[in-house]
Amino acid sequence: MHNSLKFVMALIVGVFLFSFQNKAEVKTSTSITKTVVAADTLTWKLLGEIKYVRKKHASYGEVEFPLVNTKLKKLQSKQVVISGFIVPIDNKNYALSKNVFAACFFCGKSGPETIVGLKFKGATPKLKTDTYLTVKGTFKYNETDVENWIYNMEQVEIVAGR
Numbered sequence: 001m002h003n004s005l006k007f008v009m010a011l012i013v014g015v016f017l018f019s020f021q022n023k024a025e026v027k028t029s030t031s032i033t034k035t036v037v038a039a040d041t042l043t044w045k046l047l048g049e050i051k052y053v054r055k056k057h058a059s060y061g062e063v064e065f066p067l068v069n070t071k072l073k074k075l076q077s078k079q080v081v082i083s084g085f086i087v088p089i090d091n092k093n094y095a096l097s098k099n100v101f102a103a104c105f106f107c108g109k110s111g112p113e114t115i116v117g118l119k120f121k122g123a124t125p126k127l128k129t130d131t132y133l134t135v136k137g138t139f140k141y142n143e144t145d146v147e148n149w150i151y152n153m154e155q156v157e158i159v160a161g162r
Contacts, residue, residue, distance in 0.1 A: 042080040042139060044098040046071060047151060050113045057146060066113070066150045068141045075139045081159060082116065083134040086127045094118050095149070100130045117149035120156045133161035 049071070052064040084096040098114040118135065127133075137156035142148050 040082050042082040047113050063146050066143050068143055072141055078139055080139040081136045086131045088129055112150050117152040118156045119154045134159045
């Protein structure tokens with residue numbers, strides 16, 4: 001009986017987690033819509049595998065510059081998919097965060113590796129704070145520009161959520 005209960009609980013959790021995966025609709029020639037599920041190709045765990053080195057900066061004095069890991073370097077300029085929470089930066093710009101706004105990088109409860117700057121393909125959509133989205137786009141990392149995000153995505157499209 002105890003093993004049956006464990007199995008049922010694992011099944012419920014699995015279905016719940018499966019429902020949050022990246023979903024894209026594909027129309028077939030017979031007008032039947034199928035849902036194709038794909039896992040994130042970029043994870044917050046991988047983004048968190050980062051080190052920093054202190055260096056002098058002309059304007060800011062001593063600054064901690066990121067050292068991006070080799071796995072992420074291989075993703076430079078490649079199409080990736082990631083899920084997270086929308087954080088508005090200003091009236092025109094958004095970032096995707098590992099955490100909700102109340103626990104994001106800006107509040108001091110996380111590091112800069114927990115946020116990805118977004119540049120949308122076409123017009124920038126109107127999005128609400130803390131909306132959980134799955135997006136795809138071209139991944140870019142930054143190890144030198146202290147006035148830009150460590151991680152960025154360009155040509156971003158929303159795959160799931162809203």
